[in-house]
Amino acid sequence: xxxxxxxxxxxxxxxxxxxxxxxxxxxxxxxxxxxxxxxxxxxxxxxxxxxxxxxxxxxxxxxxxxxxxxxxxxxxxxxxxxxxxxxxxxxxxxxxxxxxxxxxxxxxxxxxxxxxxxxxxxxxxxxxxxxxxxxxxxxxxxxxxxxxxxxxxxxxxxxxxxxxxxxxxxxxxxxxxxxxxxxxxxxxxxxxxxxxxxxxxxxxxxxxxxxxxxxxxxxxxxxxxxxxxxxxxxxxxxxxxxxxxxxxxxxxxxxxxxxxxxxxxxxxxxxxxxxxxxxxxxxxxxxxxxxxxxxxxxxxxxxxxxxxxxxxxxxxxxxxxxxxxxxxxxxxxxxxxxxxxxxxxxxxxxxxxxxxxxxxxxxxxxxxxxxxxxxxxxxxxxxxxxxxxxxxx
Amino acid sequence: xxxxxxxxxxxxxxxxxxxxxxxxxxxxxxxxxxxxxxxxxxxxxxxxxxxxxxxxxxxxxxxxxxxxxxxxxxxxxxxxxxxxxxxxxxxxxxxxxxxxxxxxxxxxxxxxxxxxxxxxxxxxxxxxxxxxxxxxxxxxxxxxxxxxxxxxxxxxxxxxxxxxxxxxxxxxxxxxxxxxxxxxxxxxxxxxxxxxxxx
Numbered sequence: 239x240x241x242x243x244x245x246x247x248x249x250x251x252x253x254x255x256x257x258x259x260x261x262x263x264x265x266x267x268x269x270x271x272x273x274x275x276x277x278x279x280x281x282x283x284x285x286x287x288x289x290x291x292x293x294x295x296x297x298x299x300x301x302x303x304x305x306x307x308x309x310x311x312x313x314x315x316x317x318x319x320x321x322x323x324x325x326x327x328x329x330x331x332x333x334x335x336x337x338x339x340x341x342x343x344x345x346x347x348x349x350x351x352x353x354x355x356x357x358x359x360x361x362x363x364x365x366x367x368x369x370x371x372x373x374x375x376x377x378x379x380x381x382x383x384x385x386x387x388x389x390x391x392x393x394x395x396x397x398x399x400x401x402x403x404x405x406x407x408x409x410x411x412x413x414x415x416x417x418x419x420x421x422x423x424x425x426x427x428x429x430x431x432x433x434x435x436x437x438x439x440x441x442x443x444x445x446x447x448x449x450x451x452x453x454x455x456x457x458x459x460x461x462x463x464x465x466x467x468x469x470x471x472x473x474x475x476x477x478x479x480x481x482x483x484x485x486x487x488x489x490x491x492x493x494x495x496x497x498x499x500x501x502x503x504x505x506x507x508x509x510x511x512x513x514x515x516x517x518x519x520x521x522x523x524x525x526x527x528x529x530x531x532x533x534x535x536x537x538x539x540x541x542x543x544x545x546x547x548x549x550x551x552x553x554x555x556x557x558x559x560x561x562x563x564x565x566x567x568x569x570x571x572x573x574x575x576x577x578x579x580x581x582x583x584x585x586x587x588x589x590x591x592x593x594x595x596x597x598x599x600x601x602x603x604x605x606x607x608x609x610x611x612x613x614x615x616x617x618x619x620x621x622x623x624x625x626x627x628x629x630x631x
Numbered sequence: 632x633x634x635x636x637x638x639x640x641x642x643x644x645x646x647x648x649x650x651x652x653x654x655x656x657x658x659x660x661x662x663x664x665x666x667x668x669x670x671x672x673x674x675x676x677x678x679x680x681x682x683x684x685x686x687x688x689x690x691x692x693x694x695x696x697x698x699x700x701x702x703x704x705x706x707x708x709x710x711x712x713x714x715x716x717x718x719x720x721x722x723x724x725x726x727x728x729x730x731x732x733x734x735x736x737x738x739x740x741x742x743x744x745x746x747x748x749x750x751x752x753x754x755x756x757x758x759x760x761x762x763x764x765x766x767x768x769x770x771x772x773x774x775x776x777x778x779x780x781x782x783x784x785x786x787x788x789x790x791x792x793x794x795x796x797x798x799x800x801x802x803x804x805x806x807x808x809x810x811x812x813x814x815x816x817x818x819x820x821x822x823x824x825x826x827x828x829x830x
Contacts, residue, residue, distance in 0.1 A: 258663040283653065371658050389654040409804065410683050417823045432662045440682070447820040452811030463695060464811050472823065482818030598654075620653060 239346025240277045241580035241616075244383075247272065247376050259369055261422045270365055271614040272373055276585060276601050277621045282346060283390045283599075290350055290520045291340055291589040291596035297518075298355060298502050299594070301510055302329055305501045314526065315506040316541050316568050321478055324487035325497040333496035334404055335593070336469070337363075337397070338503075339600075341609075342520075342587040345578030349519035350587065352511075353572075358495050358503030359473050359544070361422065362588060362615055364429040366600030367393035370617045377619075388620040390599050394433065396592035401437030403593070409466030409492050412441035413459060415449065416471040423471045430469060446472055451482050457491050467492040474500040475542050505541050505570045527569040537572045540565040545611040546604075561608050576607045584609070585616070683757035685779055685787060685804070692756060702756065705776035709754035713778040714738045716790035717748035718798050729798060730782055753779040755789055755804075779804075 247253070250272060254262045262270035278287075305311045306326040317325065339360035344350035371391055377383040414431050416423035427443055434441055442459070449465070450458040457465045468491055470477065477483050478500075486497075501507070508524040515521055532538050538550040547563025553574055577584040585603040589596060602613035686692035692702035717738060720726040726735035730749035739745050755777045780788045780801065791802035 257660055280653075367655075368658050368660070371655055374654065388652060391654045392652075393655070394658040395655040415819075417820055420823075428663050429660075432660050435661050436659060445820075446823075447817055449819050450813030450816040451818055453814045454811060456811045458811055458813045462811060462813050472820070476822035477819065479822050480819045481821065482815075485818075 239279075239282055239344070241274055241583060241585075242277050243274045244272070244377065247373065247380070250373075253372065254369065257368070258428060259364060259425065261425055262365075262369075264422075267612070268614055270369065271616055275373075275616055276580075276618040278346075278390070278618060279622055280388075280620055283620055286344060286346075286350055287342065287587060287589055287599060288390065288596050290342075291591065294340055294352055294355075294520055295338070295591050295594060295596065297511060297515060298357070298507060301507065301514070302498055302501055305510075306330075306498065311510070312501075314510075315501060315504045317500060317504075318478055320484065321487060321497070321500070325500055328493075328496045329498040333492065333498070334407060334494075335496055335499060336400060336404070336494050337590065337592045338495075338499075340589040340591065342589055343575055343577050344587050351522050351575050352508075352520055353522075353575075353586065354505055354539070355502055355507060356544075356588075358499045359471055360588070360590075361426055361471075362600050362602060363393070363426055363590075365615045366391065366588065366590060366598060367397065368429065370600065370615075373617045374619055383619055384621060386622070389618060390620060391597075393590050393592060393598040396590075396595055396597040397430070397433040398436045400593045401434040401439045403437075404494075405437060405439040408439070408494075409490075411459075411463060411465065412439060412467040412469065413444045413465050414441050414469045414471075415444050415446045418445035418447055427469070427471050430471075441467075441469065446470065449482070451485055451489075455485050456489050457482075457485075465491060467494065469494040473542070473544070474503065505539050505543070506568075508572055509570055522575050523573040525571050527571045529569075532571065535574050537574050538569050539572065540567055540569050542567065546608045546613075547610070549608050551608065559606070559608060561610060577609070579607075586613070683755060685753055685755050687753040692754075696756070696758070701758070701774050705756040705774055706754055708776040709751060709778040712776075712790070713751040714748075715740050715742075716778060716800070717746075717751070717780065718788075718801055719746040719748050719796055721747065723747050725797070728783075730780070734781075749780050749782075751778040752781040753787070755779055 254270070305315065306329045309322065312322045337360060338355060338357035340355055341353040342350040343353055371389065371394065374383065374387065374389045378385055378387055414427040416427045431441055431443060444459055448460055450462070452458055457468070459465055470493060474495070474497060477486065506526065509526050512521055512524040527538055532550060532552045534552050534556055535554040536552055540548050543549070543563060543565040546561055548565040549561045551559040551574060553576065577586060582605065583603045584605070584607050585601050586609040588600045588602065590598045590600070599618065601616050601618055602609055603616055604610060604613040684692065684695055686695065686702070689699065689702045689706045692705065693699040696702065718729070723735055726747045726749065734749040734752065735747055736750060737745060738748050757775045777789055782788060787804050788798065788801040789804055790800055792800050
């Protein structure tokens with residue numbers, strides 16, 4: 239794994255505009271950054287990232303059965319009591335899930351370590367699945383990358399296939415919702431609608447704020463048509479706390495991600511995984527937080543926090559780092575395992591799971607060891623070490 | 632001595648073919664952006680989209696799809712299939728255990744076989760959605776109708792194969808019919824104030 243400088247494509251902004259990728263620059267700062275890429279070998283991709291992703295996903299899914307059967311575990315994960323039966327029922331029915339992202343710390347050697355699971359509202363999807371793919375094709379064509387260069391990224395195909403699988407089981411009509419004013423979230427649902435359409439499943443978009451509730455407790459679109467299935471790029475726990483949340487369990491609305499994903503997008507899963515797989519090479523030690531002093535070598539994270547917010551880091555060398563944010567509530571502790579530094583850049587590997595398939599990665603790097611919403615997305619390529627020797631031969 | 636080709640193969644202890652692409656063979660965008668873009672050698676056909684609704688009346692169907700004639704035909708077709716696809720019971724009590732009492736009546740299939748079974752409580756209508764609108768006649772030809780039955784637990788069922796004893800030939804659907812008068816909007820989204828929602 240190397241961080242390699244490379245010439246930008248001259249027309250990438252035009253390409254971004256053409257395909258509706260509007261959030262490549264956020265508040266004047268680059269978010270999409272192709273001035274460098276991360277180079278991996280095939281062995282690093284398959285043995286160190288793909289295989290562990292499959293295994294971690296399987297371990298997480300195996301926990302759902304146990305959690306839904308235990309009120310005590312639901313309590314530990316701070317699942318509100320009035321939603322527990324509904325969540326359990328959604329799992330018993332095996333309501334289908336679409337996707338998730340595992341965040342891994344990896345430096346090219348040794349086992350990747352699981353930071354957390356983003357199994358409810360993972361973002362950075364379009365740039366990973368589509369724009370990164372374009373970059374590879376263009377840079378191979380331009381000769382700046384070897385013809386044999388590849389990328390761990392069949393995310394787009396996996397999404398189209400997954401939507402095709404879901405088509406038969408989702409009650410229509412299907413709608414895609416995100417918060418109205420989030421350009422990034424709107425861009426992500428535009429891409430997901432596109433993938434769904436390519437899989438034969440058509441769904442309109444609706445602003446989350448426009449969803450209605452009827453007197454008999456069903457959710458409606460702006461034409462009063464009862465919504466059958468709703469893809470929501472909005473955290474389940476936030477839906478629960480919104481005014482309409484209490485109507486969800488009896489509404490008949492099918493959600494994607496399904497309610498049981500509230501158990502996996504919860505950082506309480508990290509101590510549960512550690513208790514059951516203590517010493518697993520891809521896991522970091524984790525425990526539920528008692529609120530006391532954070533010892534050196536540990537990180538404190540709220541059960542629900544996104545974009546690296548409200549993280550407290552007490553490094554082994556005594557340094558303390560802290561990120562602000564709006565999240566409160568119960569926390570977990572995780573053994574500190576700082577992100578590797580590549581010339582002062584700290585990459586986090588997001589490993590995508592679509593359905594139950596590990597199908598690609600996207601890398602976000604920040605200038606600090608906590609990956610926040612200021613992180614930049616860099617493309618990656620699979621380039622064998624010494625590959626040039628082979629071409630010459 | 633350290634030929635990368637050899638190393639690549641011997642490193643792989645599993646059955647994966649390392650020469651298989653790890654990336655999508657094609658990517659495409661149909662809806663996004665300024666124009667439909669296809670980034671691949673082989674262009675897919677435009678996907679056929681099927682829209683299906685469950686309706687309890689011709690009127691509610693027409694309201695939803697804006698085409699009364701198609702709804703009327705669908706309703707008639709569903710009604711014609713109803714007796715041949717309804718769950719069959721040998722007694723009223725057995726039928727009433729699964730379906731509302733007032734729906735359980737004696738019926739005859741088109742082959743003349745008598746049974747007790749629920750009446751059709753609604754109908755399904757699936758339509759191929761096509762961008763090049765071929766007109767009302769084509770819309771009606773492409774429409775497919777099926778009867779819908781409602782059980783005691785407010786679940787909706789559709790015939791899924793050969794009719795048989797009880798619910799054997801029925802498949803539950805999680806579809807909800809029709810429209811509902813919206814009482815309130817704006818009850819979702821507030822928890823997002825001041826934070827981004829993604830992770």
